[in-house]
Amino acid sequence: MARAAPDRAVTPEGVHATEPDRIVAMALEVDAVNAHVLAAADRVVQAGRLGRLLDALAEVSESPGAAREVWARLATADVVRQLATQDPVDFKTLERLVPRVGVAAAAPLLDALAAAEARGVRRGLLAQLAKMGPEIAAIVVQRLEDARWYVTRNMLALLEELSPLPAGFSAAAYLGHPDARVRWQAVKVQVKLPDERDEALAVGLQDHDPRTLRLALGLAVALQSCPDGAVPVLAGRAVDRALPPEVRTLAVRALGHARGRAALEALLRLASAGRTLFGREKLAPKSPDLLAALVGLASAWPQDPRARAVLHRAADSSDPDIRAAADAGGRESGL
């Protein structure tokens, strides 16, 4: 007798294989695990469903048993690497996993950062690394030396977020990096180190890259600190017509924070327009640079006779802005 016809055509072998998610879910529910369950967990990760697995793990007790073993399988540098190199990167899941992995997660994240082409991915990875805290700073420092400028720049950017930095660390070597983007980042890191700050500002203020210069000027003003060594360069910057006006003004303001007499001389020159026909000294025409110079003189050199003379003239001015600038201190922020 012929065999009865099947209900459907022969299906390919293995179509009814057990889904890895099901195996892991069952293992967690019955609290039993073996090598095949852990291999199934690997397959869940490879399929990009780690987030769902972490959801499940969050719901079960982690007392010794299946959940702990599955966690141990997942919380590894390897899994972090898989997650960080997937496209798109699942940052939410990464954020849940990385604290479990700890410092060991740094290397794969840094590798992924170096390889990432999309700015959004780099930003996300940097943020994730920054959250790991200063414990990873030593690992990051080891990666500073790299032929790729952007890797060095990213490491410096990360170090900026990882304070306190390791004792004895200095990014001074990168202040002279051939790539301006690295120098810019190095200045930002160095000014965070009290012992390195003046040197960083001095180098930054002399940098020919406009962005680095602007950064250094901004930092000097914000920190109210200007190394004396930078004064000659700054004085030159303050009158350099090739620079944008706002950069020149920043240079004047930075001079106002220098304590050396060279700075005084520079400010006096900026505030003065020579003498009248009758031999009286006269103020420079009103400009942001003049106002900045007056503020600098008023705040840093109020006792200096030549500065006082200039300030007196400014105080007699019919222009209220000039009078206000001469009355340094309280109105400085208005400039």
Place this chain on the structure above:
Amino acid sequence: MSGPAAFLSAFAHALAAMTLYAAGHPARERAIDDAFQELHDLQAAAPNALFTFLGDEIVFGNLPVRELKAWDWSRRLAQAGIQRLEFADRVSRDEFEGFLDEVLARLTLSAIDTSETHQLRRSSIRFGSVGVKGDAGQAEPPVATATISYSLGEEAETVRWFQDAVKSQGVVPLTEAEAVVRSLSIAMHSDRQLVIPLLQLKEFDQYTTTHSMNVAVLTMALAEHLGLGARDVRTFGIAGLLHDIGKVRIPLDVLTKPGRFTDEERALMNAHPVEGARIILKSEEQLELPAVVAYEHHIMLNGGGYPTFRFRRDCHHASKLVHVCDVYDALRTNRPYREAWTQEKTLTYVRDRAGVEFDPELAGAFVRMMQQWEPQLAVMTDERTPLRPAGT
């Protein structure tokens, strides 16, 4: 070449020589001598030499013999009903030659009676279609042959043995489970038409054994009816065989209790799917599907039944399939607390519960299969009685 591989090669060579040359021919004697020598050498290292032939796979003890992968003789031996071969002790040259005669008889489908006579003798060489069990000195019962006449005695014995092994050691002997399923599959396909050999329960305390075998057979039949490939059918069969393995953790007096369960007893009973999954997972074997089926086979389509999933999901196709077969066999069996249902009543129940308890497609397919293949059902009242389909 390893000892097991060297012996098997010489063994095959001897069998080939025996088909070519008559008794006493030097070439034949030399081949037998060589094989005997290889066996002697093998037993020097492993006195209790146990081979399992699983299609293309050969297992020596617990280790696969990879050097002989796809060894043609493995399949031929298995088809001849020799899936397990054990040399429990040192054997004599005569004993070995008698064994070769017997194997040759099986391979050439001649002199079946002779082989059974050999097996009835006290011998250190034991072989059969499924697992070898018992003390080394104990005479083995007649081995089922590769002809259309089958009993399921060896299979039932093996199931009981591995259930005991699970109970005592807590792990599933996969090799034996596979061997049983393979043997059941051979029994199902021993004739030109498919046969569905089902055991009838004789003693309540044997329910789990009988039921497991029946569910394995029904599962394979339904899987085949649905058009699943051979490997899936076998995997589903193993899942069917092991679906109730968690019951080894339930005391026999609870399993066979005639009256209503107390709350504690009910809790024990309801825990068997979880226990089954745990046992199978603990075995560290590649038995994910059987573990899943053991865990899910009491869950209904509508989410009822037990256990309750912590993580919401649908049951696996195999679990739904085994569920139908499980309920069918349970209802068709005399239990301490009720008489067996008739075939008609049982199939009506399956049909009525489709969409609620059972997957409608699977329930429908099962009912159709049982109706279409009813002439091929072979209900065996005695596991040692050779199988004859109801329609023959």
